[in-house]
Amino acid sequence: MIKIPGMTDPHVHLRSMDWSHKGTFASETAAALAGGYTLVLDMPNTPPSTTSRPALDRKLAEIGAQAVCDWGVYFGASQSDNTGQFAGVSREICGLKIYCNATTGDLLVEDQALRRRIYQSWPLDRMIAVHAEGATVPQILGLVRQTRKRTHFCHISTADEIASLTRAKNDGLPVSVGVTPHHLYLTQDDLPTLGPLGLMKPELKTPADQKALWEALESGIVDVVESDHAPHTLAEKRSEKPPFGVPGLEATLSLLLLAVQEGRLTLERAVDLVASAPRRVFGIANPPETYTLVDLDQSWLVEDASLRTAARWSPFAGMRLPGRVVEVRLRGTKVFDGQDVLVADGFGTNRFGRS
């Protein structure tokens, strides 16, 4: 049995609001607890996008009433220039998200001049998280070099991106790097089997890219593992135009424990990647008595029926994974016993500013 203090996922899409058919703050934070997490940071692309004060107020009210684990929410940069709102919201949110490449939702900032204005307007002390792929990575690094604003590069997936970020880190830029369990465990070679269940942004890459991610994980270039939990219904995924994104909250810890079992990571490093590292990178203190107990001797089969996410499917279905979450405590209260959520909706709190 191991005890992990403050498991934190800095990249989830909990849905709710206009996309409650894909999942709700209640269902997806229950999935977070089942996956061992006590804190999740929610992305701004679920409609209505979190790009204005009213949209943020709606999200804060709904997540506050429903979440069963602690949470933070990102504000979203908008293509229609919402930099004027930054100062008024930066105390209640965990950071700013800039979508620099296209994905699910309607947030996309492609104009480098607007990106520069966003960087210059952002108050220094909260994270900027970027969705930047390929050639966009060096463009954003240019802005970090000019403004020195702390930047987290989400879901990095290629050897080239790792090379750019390695140079940036060697130059002392304030950057951090996240990778997802799906880019660590799956490649484009899995697409024939997975079909639409293997579609996400960034897309699955080559085995050579996958190898570079594992090496960067071992060398410390990668700072955190983030699930990029992005539930869509099976019907949507099997439709003519399947949306991008896969659920991940419930399998991420066990996939890292599998890497420990296979001798690819130490137990200490695996746990660091989903607990102390994300808290360190995002500057989050862990409340007392907030931890997860995991039985390393038990394993579980990933199958749709065993999942709590409203999506009820996983790209990892069929895998037997080590490590069972048997208890989660949040600020002294047992919130999950390995089977059931033991607290009412709304028990979770905003860890950032007033809630």
Ligand code: NCD
């Ligand atoms: C995410 C979603 O569905 O909200 N999809 C995805 O493929 N990862 C959006 C995102 O993070 O890009």
Ligand code: ZN
């Ligand atoms: Zn995402």
